[in-house]
Amino acid sequence: MADFSDAITPASVVAKMQERGVHLSERTLREFARKVGACRIIGKAMFFxxxxxxxxxxxxxPRPKGATSSSKPGWTESDTEKLLDRLEKGKKKR
Structure with missing residues (x-):
């Protein structure tokens, strides 16, 4: 059988964090835990x-800002050349 002696409720986690000066609501903790998938839920009860x-x-x-964005720019030199060609063709038609 599983050992639940180390199980802790969200309210207990929040209380321990507040003792250490980290102010966090139980609701925020529950939402974050669900998002990350780092909790146990049985019925309506959640524990850690x-x-x-x-x-x-x-x-x-936190992750470095550059870690999530792609390294490729959205606009390339090729795109600039194509746009300039289109603009030049438009001027010749007038």
């Missing part, structure tokens, strides 16, 4: 195991 808390802390770490 120690590994879930570690996952939440890791997921809360």
């Amino acid at each position: 195991m120690p590994e879930d808390i570690e996952i939440l802390i890791a997921a809360a770490k």
Whole structure:
């Protein structure tokens, strides 16, 4: 049988964080835990195991700004040349 002695409720996590000066609502914690998938839910009850808390802390770490965006620019030199060609053709028609 599973050992639930280390299970902790969202309210307990929030209380422990507030003791350490980190102010977070239980609702925000629950939403983030669901989004990350780092919680256990049975019916309407949610609880955390120690590994879930570690996952939440890791997921809360900010990522460098350049890490999520693509390295390719949206507008290339080729696009500029094509646009200039179209503009030149439009001037010749007048």
